[in-house]
Amino acid sequence: MEWGFLAAGLFVGIMVGMTGVGGGSLMTPILIFGFGIQPVIAVGTDLLFAAITKAGGIWAYWRHSVVVWPVVVKLAAGSIPATLLTLWYLSQAGIEDGSHNELITNALGVALILTSSALLLKNWLGGILQARAGHPIVNALYKLREDEQHKTLATIITGAVIGVMVTLSSVGAGALGAVxxxxxxxxxxxxxxxxxxxxxxxxxxxxxxxGHSAVGTVNWELLGWLLMGSLPGIYIGSHLGVRIPDKLMRTVLAIILIAVGVKCLL
Incomplete structure (x- = not known):
């Protein structure tokens, strides 16, 4: 089984290296449906897996001064409190005993479908907004992002929604945040x-x-095996990614996520 976890980490690492997304979106379903891991354990373990695998990215981008920290602060102002409230709810609900697996699986399904839709429809939605310029609804949306106070509030609310989704499903921080x-x-x-x-x-x-670790829903041994596979996988994927069209890879990934998301909801 350990070699299976190592292989899963390697596969997900390669996908992340090639496309920039797919860590939580792929790992949690693989753990649940591929290895029969209890959903809440899969989510809790995957959250720390994502934090560690992406941590190096902050350092690299920080050195190049391309992180817009005021926007990070606004997103975190919504996401961190929402995460803490969601964790409090999960601990009060006794989530560690597995009695709320259906809630976790349904949240995962919704998050996967939203994430895959964001990957597939991002450019299309942008084109629609440009083509419909002048429409009252489109004008209202554009006005929202031109007013700094409204934009700040919208950013905080976006962070809060992402915080809840990520805490329940480990999915949503990447593609949805980017869109x-x-x-x-x-x-x-x-x-x-x-x-x-x-x-x-x-x-x-x-x-x-x-927070998941505090309520006992992180498998540390499993996390270690996944990381041993993913870290070299990201390196391999980053080299393969320059040879495969990004649009093709993201489309394939989105289709896979839709299929898995539907399975979670059925």
């Missing part, structure tokens, strides 16, 4: 979007993962 930032902060460069999203995802998943 929200693309809309709210259109003047940010692509690399700034990625860097800021990762800079927010690491502390969020770390807090959520440590």
């Amino acid at each position: 929200a930032l693309l809309f709210l902060y259109p003047r940010m460069k692509g690399v700034e979007i990625v860097a800021t999203d990762i800079a927010h995802a690491v502390p969020l998943t770390a807090v959520a993962g440590l």
Whole structure:
């Protein structure tokens, strides 16, 4: 079984290295459906797995000064309190005994479908907004991001929604955060979007993962095997990614996530 966990970590690491997304989206379903791990244990372990594997990204982006820290703070102002409240609810509900596996699985299904939709529809939605410029609803959306107070509030609310989703399912900090930032902060460069999203995802998943650990829903031995596979996998994937079209990989990944998300909800 340990070699299976090592292989799973290697596979997910390669996918993350190739596409930049897919860590929580792939790892949690693999643990639940592939290895029969209790859903809440899979989520708790995967949260710390995500925090550790992405931590190196913060350092690299910080050195290049492409992290927009004020936006990270605004997202965290919503996500961290929401995460702590969700963790409190889970501990009060006795989540560690497995009695709420259905809640976790359903949350995972919804998060996977939303994440895959964000991957598939990101460019299409942007085109729709540009084509419908002048429509009252589109004008209201554009006005939202032009007003600093409204944009700040929207960013905090976005962080709160992501915080709840990530704590329940370990999914959502990557693709959903990036899509929200693309809309709210259109003047940010692509690399700034990625860097800021990762800079927010690491502390969020770390807090959520440590909270899961406090209620006994992290398998530390499992985490070790996954990391031993994922760290070299990310290195391999980053080299393979330059040879495979990014659009193709993201489309394949999105289709897989939709299928798994539907399975979680059935």
